[in-house]
Amino acid sequence: MNWLVAAYSVFFIGIFAYTLMMSRKQKDLDRRIEELRSLIKESDLHDS
Amino acid sequence: MANRTIGVASLLGMLTALWAVFVYAPTEATMGIVQRIFYFHVSAALMGFFAFFVVFVSSIAFLLKRDLAWDRIARCSAEIGVLFASINLATGILWAKPIWGIWWTWDARLTLQLLLWILFVSYIMLGAYIAEPMKRAALQAVFGILAFIDVPINFMAIRWWRTQHPSPVILGGEGSGLDIDMYIALIITMAAFMLLYTYLLGHRLAVERTQEEVEYFEQLVHSQ
């Protein structure tokens, strides 16, 4: 019985962990893009 | 986003599958309730194989079209394939112990599944050690094609090897005399897994595209 629980836990923990990692990565990347965009805007303003 | 819909669908699919596995399917005579691991274990194995197939097709497409979009699909599918293959191996081990008292045996199925896992990981590692994108994509594509062709040959070899030197077969009565209800439960589970794979792939592809966008902007900023 315990083995059954363990096996299914492995599955669900694995899937959820992976999905959560991806979501966090996505958020981090989105934030980084905003940073970079504003950096580019600033230097554009400086140039002109 | 379309992927969100698929996400919801796969969640519903999973719930249905759980119902099918724990409520609908009958208890197996010899192994008892532990046997219910079978449905997710086999589905994970099949999805791992399917993910590899996607890597194969995308690799060919990349070599023909030179479009990095195909390379992206291949790489993301490989990663998700490793996930499914790992789950497959882990559930296999957790099934073997209570049934046979051993953690592992080199029977045909487990050996092949381990090999699939190793090929996936080799594919990913190869990509990690090459810098230039187009070159990396081409080399990974070539390896992806060679590796996938290797799988059916391995299947035959390991099968023959094991008929000559039999060892305890983990999936004992599987395939031989499956109850019709069990078949249905298995099919429901496999459908749910397919939805899950599609959702994960979509999600992973989105992250990868954003990653490439970030790298593009980084280059832009650094060149100023």
Added chain:
Amino acid sequence: MRPLAALILKDIAVEMRRRESVISMMMFGLLVTVIFSFAFEPSGAERDLIAPGMLWVALTFAGVIGLNRSLAIDLDNDCLQGLLLAPVSRGSLYVGKVASNFLFMLIAELVIVPLFIIFNDLRLGGDLLWLILIVVLGTFGFAAVGTILSAISANTRMREVMLPMLQIPLTLPMIIAAVAATSLILGEDKEGFGSWMNLIIGFDIIFLIVSYLVFEYVVEE
């Protein structure tokens, strides 16, 4: 045909100078044989059970050494660039390389296999011819796969270290078949020998053709 012969002769000429590849393969094959004899210390009947596996582990590792040497030689002084500039089709480059790798491995095995038979006191009699066939066909598959994989690993940061990582999983079915066929030869019951040989031959043909087709994608700039 001419460019192919030229490629092979070039590799032979390079090898004749210092004989690095062949000698290191021989030594390594011998070393593995010795290590296994100490690690397992089998006697009589057990020896026959372990011997096929030992032999093919020795040949596999010796083969990897040879492929890595061959790769390193080509990378030195940008020989690969030179080859690519030559008016030779990519496919011919591949076949030529396979041929020379195959040749050098065979030469090394001319030493490794007899020594292995002697050290393990294997009784073969007429079956020796079958063993030679298995070794030749197995080595060919090894060379076919190893050549394209070493071209791939040449492009990685890990270089030669990447090669065995890619090669061993890919050549696994052939190794299984070779070991199985070898143990059938050493034993009484020869049943199934044909199917194993078919697998090795099939493996060789399939991978030779596929590698020939995709090789250009590996070496292009």
